[in-house]
Amino acid sequence: MISSQDEALSRKAYETWNRKCVDRARLAEKNFFNDADSSSDESLEPTLDAKTAKDDFLFKSSSQQKLNLWYQVKNYKLSSSVDPENDNLYIFWQFLVTVALLYNAICIPLRASFPYQTASNLHIWLLLDYLSDCTYVIDVLLFQVRRQYLKRGCVETDKANTKSHYFASWRCKRDMLAIAPTDLLYLLIGVKPLIRVNRLIKTDSYFEFNNWFEMSLKQAYLFRVARTTGYLLYIVHLDACFYYYISYMWGFTSLWGYNLKGVAYIRCYFWAFMTTVTIGNVPDPVETIEYVLQISNYFAGLFIFSIVIGQVRDSVQAASAEVEAYRNQKNACINYMQKNNIPIEIQKKVRLWFEYTWNTQKILNENDLLKQMPGKMHTELAINVHMDVLSKVEIFKECDRQLLYDLLLKLKPILYLPGDYVCKKGEVGREMYIITNGMVQVVGETKSQIYATLYPGTAFGEISLLAIGGGNRRTANIFSPGYTTLFILYKQDLNEVVQNYPEAQGILRRKAKKMLKKDNVKKTITAVSSGLHSVKQNKGLNLIKAVFHVAKASNKELKNMSKILKCEDSKR
Numbered sequence: 388m389i390s391s392q393d394e395a396l397s398r399k400a401y402e403t404w405n406r407k408c409v410d411r412a413r414l415a416e417k418n419f420f421n422d423a424d425s426s427s428d429e430s431l432e433p434t435l436d437a438k439t440a441k442d443d444f445l446f447k448s449s450s451q452q453k454l455n456l457w458y459q460v461k462n463y464k465l466s467s468s469v470d471p472e473n474d475n476l477y478i479f480w481q482f483l484v485t486v487a488l489l490y491n492a493i494c495i496p497l498r499a500s501f502p503y504q505t506a507s508n509l510h511i512w513l514l515l516d517y518l519s520d521c522t523y524v525i526d527v528l529l530f531q532v533r534r535q536y537l538k539r540g541c542v543e544t545d546k547a548n549t550k551s552h553y554f555a556s557w558r559c560k561r562d563m564l565a566i567a568p569t570d571l572l573y574l575l576i577g578v579k580p581l582i583r584v585n586r587l588i589k590t591d592s593y594f595e596f597n598n599w600f601e602m603s604l605k606q607a608y609l610f611r612v613a614r615t616t617g618y619l620l621y622i623v624h625l626d627a628c629f630y631y632y633i634s635y636m637w638g639f640t641s642l643w644g645y646n647l648k649g650v651a652y653i654r655c656y657f658w659a660f661m662t663t664v665t666i667g668n669v670p671d672p673v674e675t676i677e678y679v680l681q682i683s684n685y686f687a688g689l690f691i692f693s694i695v696i697g698q699v700r701d702s703v704q705a706a707s708a709e710v711e712a713y714r715n716q717k718n719a720c721i722n723y724m725q726k727n728n729i730p731i732e733i734q735k736k737v738r739l740w741f742e743y744t745w746n747t748q749k750i751l752n753e754n755d756l757l758k759q760m761p762g763k764m765h766t767e768l769a770i771n772v773h774m775d776v777l778s779k780v781e782i783f784k785e786c787d788r789q790l791l792y793d794l795l796l797k798l799k800p801i802l803y804l805p806g807d808y809v810c811k812k813g814e815v816g817r818e819m820y821i822i823t824n825g826m827v828q829v830v831g832e833t834k835s836q837i838y839a840t841l842y843p844g845t846a847f848g849e850i851s852l853l854a855i856g857g858g859n860r861r862t863a864n865i866f867s868p869g870y871t872t873l874f875i876l877y878k879q880d881l882n883e884v885v886q887n888y889p890e891a892q893g894i895l896r897r898k899a900k901k902m903l904k905k906d907n908v909k910k911t912i913t914a915v916s917s918g919l920h921s922v923k924q925n926k927g928l929n930l931i932k933a934v935f936h937v938a939k940a941s942n943k944e945l946k947n948m949s950k951i952l953k954c955e956d957s958k959r
């Protein structure tokens with residue numbers, strides 16, 4: 388027994404634990420939003436008190452942890468409402484009710500027709516029956532009465548309201564019919580399983596669990612096909628039970644009916660399957676009633692089978708619709724290129740683009756999909772999919788978080804193939820890029836002159852976009868050596884976003900200027916080293932050029948240069 392003192396202790400420990408979880412989540416959230424400069428934010432450091440409290444918490448005895456667990460379970464039972472979409476225990480219970488319903492759906496007709504319920508195994512059947520009844524009753528008393536529902540668009544969690552809402556619903560009426568104790572009739576007419584047929588009414592839980600399961604699957608169409616096939620097999624099962632029952636009614640003497648040979652259920656199921664799927668090859672009916680039954684069976688089989696086939700076709704079609712749309716777009720593009728005699732090399736590239744984009748993203752234009760959604764939802768999705776890339780971008784690290792969210796909506800993914808130039812020096816810059824996958828190289832006149840390699844999370848192309856280099860021309864060649872996925876951000880979009888964040892403009896400009904300064908240093912070093920080389924070879928003109936660049940370099944660079952010169956002097 389757990390005393391009230393223990394319970395109070397447990398409650399306190401639980402609340403402390405809970406508070407710490409919330410604190411930790413807040414800290415994580417804060418860290419996430421401040422990751423650019425987390426080290427400088429002193430408030431993120433846990434205080435001494437918090438550290439002691441944490442140590443205290445870690446030193447809790449195992450018995451107290453057990454009490455915590457007990458308190459959680461107790462707390463769960465006391466919670467007033469259940470969220471049907473997210474409460475794991477509720478979903479698990481719907482699964483149990485589904486199993487109980489399937490047990491009833493299969494075993495009631497089986498026991499009612501075939502001689503599988505005997506005096507010797509009756510106790511097992513009854514045990515299973517009452518276990519399934521228990522799941523129904525618990526579902527109503529513990530879960531359905533607390534099931535949340537929407538009231539004027541808001542989630543209603545109040546227990547009194549959820550209860551009255553359930554009692555007023557059709558679901559409650561169906562549930563009541565399903566758990567009605569019809570078994571009491573056993574006392575009058577004996578244990579006849581068909582009396583329990585009302586148990587099959589509890590279909591709401593079955594459909595609810597089915598929907599939840601379907602939604603949680605990646606390849607839901609496979610499940611839909613399996614479910615439809617299951618329905619077909621169940622109908623055959625019912626047919627087999629019926630066939631056996633008719634044969635039994637005629638004392639197993641009819642040539643058309645089951646003749647007591649082999650395993651009864653297998654033989655009857657075989658016959659039912661043959662008739663239902665209209666394969667035929669079953670004994671010809673003799674009596675008129677047999678003809679009528681056979682015809683109605685064929686008819687029902689034809690009807691049901693065509694529905695099932697239709698459903699399977701729809702499911703497969705729905706599953707392959709996206710692939711079909713991709714193929715159509717690709718074929719239309721190929722036809723267009725062929726009609727316009729586009730060079731084979733370019734055609735190959737376009738095909739490669741289609742294939743790579745499809746294989747990596749399974750969608751050709753992500754923006755088309757997102758555009759259909761309300762703005763907020765679009766942002767939320769974009770944050771989840773792309774935020775980790777954008778938050779790594781060095782030039783945006785110091786910018787306002789909201790600026791990043793605004794930028795996310797403007798980004799458009801684009802793929803570059805091996806050997807493509809993303810931009811060339813001297814071109815007019817109309818967009819900037821962020822690398823999401825692969826890498827690009829900053830190259831000179833030829834691809835082999837690699838000045839720098841840029842990796843995912845790097846942005847480039849902002850110098851010409853913000854006219855920092857003095858004009859809107861690209862200041863370097865950017866080459867894609869492999870498959871590279873980039874985000875494009877158009878000038879107009881960047882300006883639109885940045886005008887609301889003037890400090891961000893400053894950050895972008897400062898960072899781009901730094902880069903240009905580095906460029907100048909690079910140029911100076913190249914010029915100086917080529918000048919020094921000329922000195923060695925006594926070429927005066929290059930020496931003058933070197934001295935000119937050295938003069939242009941900043942103080943710091945000048946010191947470096949003089950060091951290099953001294954070094955070279957001493958060598959000579």
Ligand SMILES: Nc1nc2c(ncn2[C@@H]2O[C@@H]3COP(=O)(O)O[C@H]3[C@H]2O)c(=O)[nH]1
Binds near residue numbers: 851852903
């Ligand atoms: N000029 C220069 N650009 C670089 C360098 N490294 C990356 N880049 C990027 O390459 C881009 C080429 O186009 P932009 O001039 O618009 O902007 C440039 C920079 O963003 C570098 O070392 N020098």
